[in-house]
Amino acid sequence: MPASVGSHLVTQRFGDEKARTLAGYEATGGYSVLRKALSMRPEDITNEVKASNLRGRGGAGFATGVKWGFVPKDAKEVHLVCNADESEPGTCKDRLLIWWDPHLLIEGMIIAAHALKAKHNYIYIRGEMMREYQVLDAAVKEAYARGYLGDNVLGTGIAVHLTVHRGAGAYICGEETALLNSLEGLRGQPRLKPPFPAVKGLFGNPTIVNNVETLMNVPFIVDKGGAWFNELGMGRSGGTRIVCVSGHVNKPGVFELPMGITFTQIINDICGGVWKGRKAKAVIPGGVSMPPLDASELDVPCEFDALQTDERIKPVMVRPGQQFDLGGGRALRTMAGSGGIVVMDDQTDIPRALWRILKFFAHESCGQCTPCREGTGWLEKVARRVGHGEGKEGDIDLMASIAHGIAGNTICALGDAAAWPTLGFLTKFREDFEAAIKRRAA
Ligand SMILES: Cc1cc2nc3c(=O)[nH]c(=O)nc-3n(C[C@H](O)[C@H](O)[C@H](O)COP(=O)(O)O)c2cc1C
Ligand code: SF4
Incomplete structure (x- = not known):
């Protein structure tokens, strides 16, 4: 059944101060899915993630299970890196996710690391997010002390280590290969692709880079199954979506919403309408990297494919009459990006x-x-x-x-x-x- 407004997965512990500690997290069911995951074969976890149609929440919306499947089977050493650099203007969800529920991220990472057979793993967190870093650092220490991390996770013989690394505040270090260079101590500049990180990434080893929100969805998929997660969503996009609404609305904020919700519904029903009784003129749908929508295009869902292909969204032009071609004659419309919605009123x-x-x-x-x-x-x-x-x-x-x-x-x-x-x-x-x-x- 598709999610409805009020269906909360990754934001369900928001507002619960106690859930930030290990005891509080465990008291609300935390780390119970990890036990199940550790009893599963790694490839079975990846197959559930494939079936879930979980798509990356960091910007490109790439299918997470498919990406995990790119890691060569005979790799000697694999890494999982969580991208918590969050710098896209308009996007401010990852910092809240970490602040309210750091153990959910850690549990998601341990499960993903088991699926990828990744022993040494990292969270790259934006340097300015000091209080979130402290929360995460404390949570990682608690997880080590309780045996969820280490050389022998919960006595299973599986080794999963996690290091939290602070960036220094460069937007470009959110780009996955610049991030890997920065982690290696090099200048934070992107690498030429291919090879993609899943084949040759951190220290030359196959590496999966995933966004915070992406990884936090993994425990729900393992708990209830990929098919269940897929049904929550819409089309080829499983689960719910976090959007961060800013700009000229009465009630801006970060909301976990159904994939199929439209921009009109987000502005009017969730955010109390455009401020000062004005009308929306332009809406940036997924962080400032994405082409805007105009007022006539707001009845489109915020789902990944809809934003790329829905014919109610006008194609972007290079010059009047000449569409921007994304390749194969496909016109550039816009993208869901990282969920940062910026609403601009008619006086902008x-x-x-x-x-x-x-x-x-x-x-x-x-x-x-x-x-x-x-x-x-x-x-x-x-x-x-x-x-x-x-x-x-x-x-x-x-x-x-x-x-x-x-x-x-x-x-x-x-x-x-x-x-x-x-x-x-x-x-x-x-x-x-x-x-x-x-x-x-x-
Ligand atoms: C300039 C630039 C900045 C980016 N910044 C971020 C970021 O802050 N956080 C993030 O998760 N992804 C960011 N990305 C996307 C990452 O390169 C990568 O696609 C993503 O972390 C993969 O995770 P996902 O598959 O879970 O979305 C950025 C990409 C570019 C080109
Ligand atoms: S690698 Fe090229 S495109 Fe990317 S930020 Fe640097 S100069 Fe710009």
């Missing part, structure tokens, strides 16, 4: 908003490849002048052409993350940019 200065987004990407580009290093800076410069009433004729086409030059031509997806929203805003709010440029001419 869209060119200014795009400039602010581009300022972020220009600042966070690691500088390794030319289209991104030069292009994000150039985009920010042109967007700044348009947003500040100093735009020139031709600036819209100039921005579109720079963005097109970046997209698909870089080592990692940060380049796309700057180019796609640029093309999306220019496609759907072209008249706002034209008006901003005309204001100068007047």
Whole structure:
């Protein structure tokens, strides 16, 4: 049965201060699924995760069980790395998940590590999240002391170790290969892929990188079965979804919701409507890396495939009449990303908003490849002048052409993350940019 509003899996212990401790977690059923998982064969756990249609909650929405299946069977050493770097503007769920329920993440990681036969595992947590780090560090120590972690987990002979590592606050270190470089003590710059981390990752060993929310769903899948989890969701996306709603709504917040809920329902029923009695003009559906939706596109579900393919969402254009091609003739619409929904009301200065987004990407580009290093800076410069009433004729086409030059031509997806929203805003709010440029001419 699909989940309904109020079905809580990963947020069910939110607000329960006691659940943060091992005793409190165990008192609410914590670590009971681990015992079941340890009695299962690793490949059976992976098969349940495949059947669950759990998709990565870190941004790309890749099928988790399929990714686990890429680890070579004869690998001598495998690692599991939890990506808790959470830096995408608009996204603030992982820090709350860790704050309220650190042991659920640890239990999910031990189960996943058993499935992957991964002995030395890591949580890479964003450096600024100090209090969450302290909570996690304390929980890991408790789990070691109780025998859930160590060389002989609960007397089964299975070894699972977990190290919590703090990053230093660079957005790019959330990109999985930059994260692995940073963990190895190298400069946090993305690696060329392939090879993908599942084949050659941390210290050259096969490595699975998964987001916090992704891993926290694993105990529920092992407990109740992949089929049950899949049915909670919609289409090829199992389970529930956490969204972080910010911007111009009456009640912003972090909510665990059914996959099939639409943006209109999220804004009106969950968040009390757009503030000050205004209307929504633009909605960023999954962190600022994603092309926005306009007011006519909000009846689409927040589910992964719907956002990529629903024909109610207009395709993003490179220039008027020329769709951005994702390959194979598939038009770029938008993506569910990391669940960061930013609502902008009908008085929002869209060119200014795009400039602010581009300022972020220009600042966070690691500088390794030319289209991104030069292009994000150039985009920010042109967007700044348009947003500040100093735009020139031709600036819209100039921005579109720079963005097109970046997209698909870089080592990692940060380049796309700057180019796609640029093309999306220019496609759907072209008249706002034209008006901003005309204001100068007047
Ligand atoms: C620039 C950039 C930043 C990213 N930041 C994060 C992040 O903070 N947290 C995260 O989980 N994934 C982030 N990702 C996605 C990761 O590279 C990776 O796909 C993800 O951690 C895989 O986990 P999942 O399959 O569970 O989603 C980022 C990707 C890019 C390109
Ligand atoms: S796309 Fe940007 S952030 Fe990614 S590797 Fe290239 S320069 Fe670095």
